[in-house]
Amino acid sequence: MEWILWDETMNTGHAGLDEDHRKLVALINRLADGLTNHKGAAFCRDAFGQLVEHVQQHFAMEERLMAEHGYLDAERHKAHHATLFEEVRVLSDAIEAIGAGASPSVSLLDFLEVWLKHHIDGLDRSLAAAIPGS
Ligand SMILES: [Fe+2]
Ligand SMILES: [Fe+2]
Numbered sequence: 208m209e210w211i212l213w214d215e216t217m218n219t220g221h222a223g224l225d226e227d228h229r230k231l232v233a234l235i236n237r238l239a240d241g242l243t244n245h246k247g248a249a250f251c252r253d254a255f256g257q258l259v260e261h262v263q264q265h266f267a268m269e270e271r272l273m274a275e276h277g278y279l280d281a282e283r284h285k286a287h288h289a290t291l292f293e294e295v296r297v298l299s300d301a302i303e304a305i306g307a308g309a310s311p312s313v314s315l316l317d318f319l320e321v322w323l324k325h326h327i328d329g330l331d332r333s334l335a336a337a338i339p340g341s
Pocket of ligand 1: 224228265269326331
């Protein structure tokens with residue numbers, strides 16, 4: 208079972224952002240699968256690594272769009288990205304422990320779900336409305 212089910216209410220209306228967000232959901236689901244189904248340390252480490260990499264690329268892509276279009280709320284949005292990235296990055300130790308056999312923490316996966324949905328629903332929706340591509 209998927210941890211996060213994509214639904215149309217998560218679309219911002221910007222094709223590039225929405226495609227990236229769907230990929231983020233898929234990567235969180237892969238990590239959740241590894242953690243909850245005890246797929247082992249190597250699987251979990253790989254899934255987490257892919258998620259972190261995609262988050263980094265995704266934030267960079269949004270920040271390029273902000274620069275290209277002179278987006279007025281860019282500084283606040285970028286500061287939020289920096290906080291979000293740090294919040295995900297520090298999960299690394301917990302992922303390692305779970306991958307090595309500790310019980311998966313549902314709160315950790317809940318955290319990622321809330322983190323993503325809040326990210327999409329707030330600042331990203333405002334960004335999508337302000338730039339071409341919708
Ligand atoms: Fe985003
Ligand atoms: Fe964003």
